[in-house]
Amino acid sequence: MSITAESLRNKLTAEMGAVHVEVEDTTTDHCSTSFKVLIVCPQFEGKPLLQRHRMVNTCLAEELKEIHAFEQKTLTPEQWEKQKAE
């Protein structure tokens, strides 16, 4: 399985119903497969940070076995709009 920013983005969008996903391949910063993702998903509403991150971890369980370092930012659509406005 070859993991690319594209494949991660597609999976997150398809399986989590994310409305906005940004995936950055940070491999060059860390000497081994690493990604940084921003996920905006209405399903995050009302959930604490840990639960949101666990949802993402579950969605990408297969990929995470190969990924060495993983950063994630999880926002609801409302938080995303607010952040964009800042």
Add this chain to the structure above:
Amino acid sequence: MNHLFRLSAGLLRSGTSGLYRRGPVPEGHVSLVVARLFSSEPENSELGQLIKKDKVVVFIKGTPAQPMCGFSNAVVQILRMHGVDDYASYNVLEDQDLRQGVKNFSNWPTIPQVYFNGEFVGGCDILLQMHQNGDLVEELKKLGIHSALLDANKDEQKK
């Protein structure tokens, strides 16, 4: 014993150095040390005990004096900013069984990992966001730890 072998074999899927190999077993490399560490009752296992021994427990790459990874360093720096310097820190680079074991225990794929009062908090991202939105000060207060940043703010207001 079979269920222990199956459990350990699963834990060792990522491979270990075989330091603790003790003779032929059905699934190949099984570490009896690991089997002891990760019994079928996780809460009572050694890791379960370890995370409850101290209020703040972190599993990082390296040590607080010398972190060996940017994310682990971030955790150490954030704790330092809040004046938290009395915490338990475990270097997963020293022990491959611990490195994989803690990932299985927390059901969390990466290091660093932070525990407050025996409860998993998250990794570097979560700690950073808690630090930025003020939640970390609150969580430390619940642990009975007075964040140094509260004093810093008071000084700011006096000026």
